[in-house]
Amino acid sequence: MAAASPQPIPRREALVELLAEAGLLGQVQMGVPLPVDAPEHPTTIAPQSDGLAEEDSFPLDALLRPLERPNRGALIEITGAPSSGRTALAYRIAAGAVARGQLVGWVDYTNALDPRFLRRSGLDLRSLLWVRPERIEAALRSAELLLKTGFAVVVLDLADIRNNETSRLTPSVWSRLLKAVHRERASVVVLGAERMTGSFATLGLYSERKRALFDRGLFEGLESQAQVLRNRNGPLDMEFPFRVLHRPAPTPSPS
Amino acid sequence: MPRVACLLLSDVPLTAAIRAEPELRGAKLCITRDLDIVSGWLRGLTIEQARTIEPDLIVRPLSIEGVHSAQEALMDVALSVTPRVEDGGALLQTGQSGVLLDLTGTSVQFPSERGLLTALDTRLHTVGLAGVRSGIGPTRVIAELAARVRDGGHIIDGADVELFIRGLPLDLLNPSDEILERLSRWGIRTLDELADIPRSALGARLGEAGVRLARRARGQDLEPFRPTRTRLRFEESIETGYPMDNLDALAFLLNGVSDRLGRRLRMRGLAVRELRVELVLEDGRAFARTIEMAAPTVEARVLTALVRLALEKHPPDAPVEHLRLIATPGSLETAQLDLFIPPLPAPAELAITMARLEALCGSGRVGSPGVEDTHRPDAARLDSFESNRRVTEQEIPRVLAPAMALRALRPPHAVNVRERDGLPLLIEDVRTRHPGLRILKHAGPWRLFGEWWGESCFARDYFDVELSDGGVYRMYHNLQNDTWYLDGIYD
Numbered sequence: 001m002a003a004a005s006p007q008p009i010p011r012r013e014a015l016v017e018l019l020a021e022a023g024l025l026g027q028v029q030m031g032v033p034l035p036v037d038a039p040e041h042p043t044t045i046a047p048q049s050d051g052l053a054e055e056d057s058f059p060l061d062a063l064l065r066p067l068e069r070p071n072r073g074a075l076i077e078i079t080g081a082p083s084s085g086r087t088a089l090a091y092r093i094a095a096g097a098v099a100r101g102q103l104v105g106w107v108d109y110t111n112a113l114d115p116r117f118l119r120r121s122g123l124d125l126r127s128l129l130w131v132r133p134e135r136i137e138a139a140l141r142s143a144e145l146l147l148k149t150g151f152a153v154v155v156l157d158l159a160d161i162r163n164n165e166t167s168r169l170t171p172s173v174w175s176r177l178l179k180a181v182h183r184e185r186a187s188v189v190v191l192g193a194e195r196m197t198g199s200f201a202t203l204g205l206y207s208e209r210k211r212a213l214f215d216r217g218l219f220e221g222l223e224s225q226a227q228v229l230r231n232r233n234g235p236l237d238m239e240f241p242f243r244v245l246h247r248p249a250p251t252p253s254p255s
Numbered sequence: 256m257p258r259v260a261c262l263l264l265s266d267v268p269l270t271a272a273i274r275a276e277p278e279l280r281g282a283k284l285c286i287t288r289d290l291d292i293v294s295g296w297l298r299g300l301t302i303e304q305a306r307t308i309e310p311d312l313i314v315r316p317l318s319i320e321g322v323h324s325a326q327e328a329l330m331d332v333a334l335s336v337t338p339r340v341e342d343g344g345a346l347l348q349t350g351q352s353g354v355l356l357d358l359t360g361t362s363v364q365f366p367s368e369r370g371l372l373t374a375l376d377t378r379l380h381t382v383g384l385a386g387v388r389s390g391i392g393p394t395r396v397i398a399e400l401a402a403r404v405r406d407g408g409h410i411i412d413g414a415d416v417e418l419f420i421r422g423l424p425l426d427l428l429n430p431s432d433e434i435l436e437r438l439s440r441w442g443i444r445t446l447d448e449l450a451d452i453p454r455s456a457l458g459a460r461l462g463e464a465g466v467r468l469a470r471r472a473r474g475q476d477l478e479p480f481r482p483t484r485t486r487l488r489f490e491e492s493i494e495t496g497y498p499m500d501n502l503d504a505l506a507f508l509l510n511g512v513s514d515r516l517g518r519r520l521r522m523r524g525l526a527v528r529e530l531r532v533e534l535v536l537e538d539g540r541a542f543a544r545t546i547e548m549a550a551p552t553v554e555a556r557v558l559t560a561l562v563r564l565a566l567e568k569h570p571p572d573a574p575v576e577h578l579r580l581i582a583t584p585g586s587l588e589t590a591q592l593d594l595f596i597p598p599l600p601a602p603a604e605l606a607i608t609m610a611r612l613e614a615l616c617g618s619g620r621v622g623s624p625g626v627e628d629t630h631r632p633d634a635a636r637l638d639s640f641e642s643n644r645r646v647t648e649q650e651i652p653r654v655l656a657p658a659m660a661l662r663a664l665r666p667p668h669a670v671n672v673r674e675r676d677g678l679p680l681l682i683e684d685v686r687t688r689h690p691g692l693r694i695l696k697h698a699g700p701w702r703l704f705g706e707w708w709g710e711s712c713f714a715r716d717y718f719d720v721e722l723s724d725g726g727v728y729r730m731y732h733n734l735q736n737d738t739w740y741l742d743g744i745y746d
Contacts, residue, residue, distance in 0.1 A: 082726040087660035087746035112662040115624035121658040149608040150600030219698040219719035247658040
């Protein structure tokens with residue numbers, strides 16, 4: 001049975017009304033304890049028709065679809081500052097691959113993956129292989145191994161890489177990875193703070209946060225904009241705004 | 256009418272040596288024990304004597320484990336045809352090995368007995384056993400005699416037994432020397448001559464032993480067919496020949512051992528679920544490693560790669576003199592292909608990759624992310640990766656617009672916080688001594704406490720804060736020791 005899509009929960013107004021009825025208004029700090037498998041912030045913003053990306057019509061899909069297996073492989077680089085929504089974009093790509101029945105590998109060099117949030121992005125965790133190398137060389141070798149084995153999407157998370165380590169990521173590294181990508185017709189998503197792959201990237205995205213959505217005492221998400229810095233198969237200088245919102249945990253199946 | 260087949264290995268030590276080194280087939284090979292040749296060319300001589308006759312003689316020491324493996328391989332071939340197999344060791348002379356197969360019910364799979372013998376021959380070749388004689392008859396004795404007297408598979412029908420035993424020498428039944436001598440003095444030298452003597456006359460002169468021998472000479476079994484209980488343990492081993500400290504050279508030998516092991520398991524329709532590597536080192540110490548397979552496999556290449564990776568990870572600290580692989584069998588996984596879902600990597604390929612990744616990244620660093628059953632938000636675990644798992648259509652979630660991601664900070668960054676009325680205003684990273692970061696916006700606190708029954712008890716106030724460095728962080732106040740931490744960045 002397909003899970004129902006999350007409905008907007010009446011937020012502060014409803015809560016305030018309830019507290020007022022109970023005579024507790026002003027005595028209670030607003031906030032909700034986090035139950036297991038429940039959203040940390042049980043609110044969601046309904047899609048708005050203000051030019052921001054809405055469900056089912058996410059502009060990134062139009063860019064990625066020609067690069068998906070079995071068409072051809074792609075080296076996709078997503079860069080941006082912390083809290084710019086770059087990791088959310090990588091989650092989105094990984095979740096899309098899993099939904100197509102493909103295997104996804106996540107090479108987490110910085111040990112930053114959070115399974116709870118990843119699951120909320122709609123990804124079946126059992127279809128994802130989480131690799132946590134301690135050395136940058138091991139991270140690159142792991143990504144290559146996963147490609148060679150037949151993983152359709154490999155996320156190489158180098159977002160929090162130290163400055164002295166970027167010097168080890170020479171062009172030959174990306175050349176080799178790109179060859180593996182083309183040979184296996186798979187995709188590698190490189191997640192970083194700054195551009196590293198240079199002209200080897202098939203698609204280069206730069207994510208920039210516009211604002212954090214704090215709404216009357218609740219943090220509800222980020223409003224960002226992705227800019228296409230490099231695109232071998234299409235036009236450059238495209239921009240698309242998007243929102244990343246807190247999403248409830250998936251409803252466990254009755255079984 | 257029952258039918259029995261016999262597979263006879265006439266020179267087991269020689270066969271075992273050729274099985275371990277197939278390139279020796281056809282060579283002038285002898286097997287030695289304590290400088291005496293016990294099998295193969297110039298048997299009965301010492302090595303020195305044999306060398307004077309044949310300078311190019313190839314000498315290999317007797318390997319007891321190799322002999323056992325050859326015998327077990329013979330049993331595996333027999334069991335691939337019928338589950339009712341009897342170890343025929345008691346019937347045979349020293350240095351021989353054989354099995355008897357009850358062919359009841361096998362006609363469904365093998366309509367003709369000639370076809371059955373051909374299939375057995377092919378399978379014997381597959382497991383590396385050469386020079387195995389075979390025969391089929393109405394009883395165990397006749398089947399064994401058929402295998403012993405003629406090469407190329409001899410089939411004896413019930414009606415042809417009298418004709419078959421005519422002229423066969425008595426010593427084929429391995430009688431005692433005393434009985435053989437007495438019968439020889441009486442001029443009885445063949446089975447048909449013994450079979451013609453009346454039972455009472457034979458019993459009066461030779462006793463029960465003589466009567467039993469006469470029954471066998473007539474082609475009658477003395478005991479019913481007794482199937483041997485088989486064990487599901489597969490071993491293959493090899494002597495390195497000299498202390499070997501090079502892993503590449505060891506891998507070369509390992510490949511042959513893995514190949515033999517894989518072929519035997521495939522013969523039984525099984526695969527390696529767990530593999531134990533046992534090494535005997537130069538100084539006599541034992542060294543062992545157990546490798547759990549991500550997916551059962553019989554591929555020699557896979558087994559070799561996994562063992563090699565295990566030895567690279569934990570190398571033995573002395574040269575190796577003996578190598579043994581012990582497989583715990585499991586069912587072979589098969590993948591059902593789907594027309595509409597892209598194919599997944601083969602389980603065996605995935606098993607190698609998992610092993611290589613673990614060797615590369617360290618133990619406990621490869622798997623599927625899992626969510627702990629706790630209220631603690633930063634709890635994460637690593638589950639085993641289900642290589643052959645397919646997402647069913649019902650399980651595929653609808654992929655929506657990007658959802659919020661959190662980049663965990665492991666371990667959490669301790670921070671000093673300046674607060675007012677319990678709410679944070681300014682933070683300073685304890686580690687980097689970064690000058691104070693202003694908190695531009697905040698949400699919270701959300702109080703979480705739990706696991707009060709154990710050491711992992713926690714009590715925290717969680718905040719979401721936007722700092723002046725541009726990041727939106729998850730932060731908590733540990734109420735147990737009044738400390739503050741940043742434990743994740745929203746991204």
